[in-house]
Amino acid sequence: MALAALLASAVGLQILRERQPPLTSGQDQLLYVRSPEAMKRLALSYDSLLADVYWIRAIQHYGDTKRSTGADKSYGLLYPLLDLTTSLDPRFNAAYQFGAIFLAEQPPAGPGQPAQAVALLEKGIKAQPDNWRLLQALGFIHYWWYEDYPTAARWFAEAARQPEAPVWMAPLAAVTLAQGGNRNASRQMWRSIAENERDEWFRLEALRRLQQLDALDQMDALRRGLGDYRSRTGRPAVRWEDLIGARFLRGVPLDPLGLPYRLVDGDVALDAQSRLLPLPNPATLR
Amino acid sequence: MPAVARVAVNVFRESVRDKVLYNLVAFAVLLMAASYLIGQLTAGQDVKIIKDLGLAAIATFGLLIAIFIGIGLVWKEVERRSIYSILSKPVSRAQFVVGKYLGLVLTLSVNVIVMSAAWYLVLAYMATTVGEATAATATDPAMLKAVALIFVELMLVTALALFFSTFSSPFLSAGLTMGLWVAGHFNEDLRNFQSVVDSTAAAWLARGLYYLLPNFAAFDVKYQVVHGLPVPASYLASTALYGAVYITLLLVASVAVFSRRDFK
Numbered sequence: 001m002a003l004a005a006l007l008a009s010a011v012g013l014q015i016l017r018e019r020q021p022p023l024t025s026g027q028d029q030l031l032y033v034r035s036p037e038a039m040k041r042l043a044l045s046y047d048s049l050l051a052d053v054y055w056i057r058a059i060q061h062y063g064d065t066k067r068s069t070g071a072d073k074s075y076g077l078l079y080p081l082l083d084l085t086t087s088l089d090p091r092f093n094a095a096y097q098f099g100a101i102f103l104a105e106q107p108p109a110g111p112g113q114p115a116q117a118v119a120l121l122e123k124g125i126k127a128q129p130d131n132w133r134l135l136q137a138l139g140f141i142h143y144w145w146y147e148d149y150p151t152a153a154r155w156f157a158e159a160a161r162q163p164e165a166p167v168w169m170a171p172l173a174a175v176t177l178a179q180g181g182n183r184n185a186s187r188q189m190w191r192s193i194a195e196n197e198r199d200e201w202f203r204l205e206a207l208r209r210l211q212q213l214d215a216l217d218q219m220d221a222l223r224r225g226l227g228d229y230r231s232r233t234g235r236p237a238v239r240w241e242d243l244i245g246a247r248f249l250r251g252v253p254l255d256p257l258g259l260p261y262r263l264v265d266g267d268v269a270l271d272a273q274s275r276l277l278p279l280p281n282p283a284t285l286r
Numbered sequence: 287m288p289a290v291a292r293v294a295v296n297v298f299r300e301s302v303r304d305k306v307l308y309n310l311v312a313f314a315v316l317l318m319a320a321s322y323l324i325g326q327l328t329a330g331q332d333v334k335i336i337k338d339l340g341l342a343a344i345a346t347f348g349l350l351i352a353i354f355i356g357i358g359l360v361w362k363e364v365e366r367r368s369i370y371s372i373l374s375k376p377v378s379r380a381q382f383v384v385g386k387y388l389g390l391v392l393t394l395s396v397n398v399i400v401m402s403a404a405w406y407l408v409l410a411y412m413a414t415t416v417g418e419a420t421a422a423t424a425t426d427p428a429m430l431k432a433v434a435l436i437f438v439e440l441m442l443v444t445a446l447a448l449f450f451s452t453f454s455s456p457f458l459s460a461g462l463t464m465g466l467w468v469a470g471h472f473n474e475d476l477r478n479f480q481s482v483v484d485s486t487a488a489a490w491l492a493r494g495l496y497y498l499l500p501n502f503a504a505f506d507v508k509y510q511v512v513h514g515l516p517v518p519a520s521y522l523a524s525t526a527l528y529g530a531v532y533i534t535l536l537l538v539a540s541v542a543v544f545s546r547r548d549f550k
Contacts, residue, residue, distance in 0.1 A: 044471045045506040049342040052335045056324075091513045094331050198419050199330055 034080050036087030043088060051089035058082050058095070062102045066109060075111035078102060082120055086127075094199075096124035097137050101205065104145045106278050114145035132169065135159035139176070143189070144280065149180020168192045186280075187213050211256035212276050222253055222261060222268045236266040289377045290385040297389020298396075301355060306393060309347050313401050316343060317408045333412050333424050334512060340405035341432055341508045347401065348394055348440040349467070355393070356447025357459035359386040360544065369549055380541040383448070387537060390444050398437050402430070423514055431522055432511040438529040439505035443467060445536035446500070452544040469495075470502030500532050 033039050043050045058081035065075050082099040086092055100117035102110055121138040128134065139155030142148045156173035159165050172192060175185045187210060194206035225248045229237050233246065240263055243249045253261045259271040270277055301307070320339055324332045360383070363369040372382060406425055413424035446466055450459035476499070479492030504525050507517045 041472070041475075044468065045345065045503070045508065046342055048338040048509050048512060052331070052338050055331065089509065091509075091515075092334075094334075198417050200417070201330055 031077055031080055034084075036084055039084055040087060047088045051085045051092055051095075054081050054085040054088065055092065055095050058085060058099065058102075062110075073108060075102075075113075078111060079113065079116045079120070083123075086120065086123060090124075090127035093124070093128075093131065093133065096121055096134055098201070100137050100141060104141055109278065114141050117141050117145075130162050130164075132159040132162035132165040135162065136169065139173075140189075143176060143180070143186075147180075149176055153177035153180065166192075166196055168196065183213055183216065208276065212279055214256045215270060215276050216279060218253065218255065219261070219268045219270075225249065226263075226266065226268070237263065238266075239263060289381040290388065293372075293377065293382055293385025294387075294389035294392055297359070297386055298392045301351075301390070301393040306351060306355065307396070309351065310397065310400050310404070313343055313347055314404050317404060321408050321412055330416075330420075333409065333416055333420050336405075336409060336412060337429065337512045338508070340401075340408070341429070341436070341512070344398060344401045344405065344433060345436045345439070345508075348398060348436065349443060351394060351397060352390070352440045352443040353447050353460055353463050353467075355390055356444045357451045357456045357463065359390060359448055360451045361456050361459070364549070373549070379545045383452070383541045383544050384537060387444060387448050387540075390448075391441055394440050394444065395437065398433060398440070402433050426511070426514065428514070428517070429511040431517045432508045434522065435505040435507055435525060438526050439502060442500055442502070442505075442529050442533055442536075445533045445540070449536045449540045449543070452540045452547070466500060467502055470500045471506075473499065473501045473503050501528070504528065 033042065039050065040047060058078060061077050061081060062075065065073055065078075078099075082095055082103070085095045086099075089095075100121050103117040103120065104110065104112070104114040106112045118138065118141055121134055121141065124134045125131065125138065135155050136159040139152045139159065142155060143152035146152075153173050153176040156169060156176055160169035160173050172189055175188055178185075190206045190209040190213070194203055194210060197203040197206060225243060226237055229243055229246055229248055237243050240249060240252045240260075244251065255261055255270055255274060255276060257275060259274050262269045262271055270279065317336065317340060321332065321336050324335050324339075363372065373379065377385075409424045413421040416424070443463060447459060447463045450462045454462070473496055476492045476496035479496075480486075480489035483489060483492075507521075509515075510517050
């Protein structure tokens with residue numbers, strides 16, 4: 001009875017403590033050991049398990065930072081955590097693949113560090129030179145973030161040469177080389193992944209990229225409609241209702257996720273809450 | 287029943303009485319809780335992490351049992367003075383030491399077998415919740431190679447703890463056993479010591495320690511089995527043989543030390 005009362009008191013106090021404002025710790029970005037070599041020594045025979053721990057920390061760091069609304073949003077620990085993870089377990093393929101995507105993602109959705117993504121993937125390729133997925137991922141970084149299509153095509157071709165590479169890898173390399181920067185080539189690349197990827201997260205990510213490309217197409221069509229409206233009426237549209245009234249549109253246009261497009265200063269934009277943001281550069285992805 | 291077997295069975299019964307096997311419950315709860323929580327946290331890496339966690343937990347639980355029960359195997363009998371009544375029976379000192387060792391090995395084997403079975407059950411359940419490619423390797427029987435070498439490693443740790451317990455206090459025995467276990471994981475560094483020091487003597491000393499100290503790192507193939515990398519039968523056999531020779535050496539040394547002790 002006394003034990004139950006004490007336990008209930010402890011739980012009650014904990015609930016009360018939770019309501020108090022947290023103390024300022026300033027230790028959110030703390031990583032005690034940053035040296036992969038030192039950590040490998042300290043791990044004894046638990047290197048794989050420690051790699052898992054650092055992987056979970058990397059995901060939490062990325063997720064928490066991405067969700068945070070503070071002004072001091074920093075992904076500073078992401079690369080060190082991924083570096084530790086992959087040093088402790090050099091075959092932790094998810095850490096290379098997801099990590100590269102996280103690192104390359106532009107702010108505020110990520111740190112916008114494609115160079116770190118390339119470094120991480122090159123580290124993985126050094127450990128597993130015949131891993132076509134890592135070669136393909138490196139090609140993506142060059143394709144998507146650097147818009148360096150010849151380099152991307154070279155990595156796709158390298159991936160296609162690996163024994164376990166899927167059949168669509170070689171055509172992808174050829175299309176990238178011939179039509180790099182072309183929206184259709186990009187669509188073909190993401191569609192191949194969406195249809196063939198085993199990992200659910202990557203598959204959904206490929207679908208999101210396809211939706212981004214659809215949004216770019218839709219925004220181009222809307223811009224053409226805005227231009228036609230201006231030519232016909234001699235004044236720019238300020239609301240979608242102007243285009244609807246002139247029978248250019250049947251209703252407020254929606255993006256591929258169902259959110260209404262915004263009309264800002266005569267131009268089309270995605271809703272600020274859209275998960276499709278940031279869009280790839282439409283100037284280079286024709 | 288031979289004297290060695292009687293002593294061994296007695297050690298096993300005592301460990302059951304001391305609730306040592308309760309760690310199996312802790313292991314099962316740890317794995318089941320982790321399999322649920324990790325699924326929410328790890329972006330599709332839950333099966334790999336449960337493989338890592340299971341193998342690490344089997345090794346750690348076993349290591350704690352091997353050290354903390356091993357160091358008390360002989361010391362406790364001497365401290366309680368029950369050694370007098372045991373040795374007054376038709377049990378030689380060698381039979382007593384070997385029986386104690388085999389009893390703890392029996393306890394460890396029950397632990398390792400039950401933990402491995404629970405681990406495979408959790409993995410089999412998880413295989414039903416993941417994609418086809420991951421499910422195909424979730425319960426790969428080749429992972430038992432790592433379990434087998436963990437068991438040999440635990441037998442070696444037990445032999446070390448028993449050896450120290452024949453002549454020193456439990457605290458010192460635990461420290462020495464744990465120290466050797468840690469040093470045994472730095473074996474590769476000892477072998478390559480000449481690359482970080484200029485002194486030839488220091489390099490030779492390190493090389494000597496490399497051959498002399500038990501190489502515990504050799505028993506660790508967890509990484510290989512989790513990633514489906516090959517662990518040749520020749521590697522398993524040579525490592526197991528290395529462990530067996532070292533264990534025999536330690537048991538002979540334990541018997542020799544214990545035989546010289548004066549209990550009068």
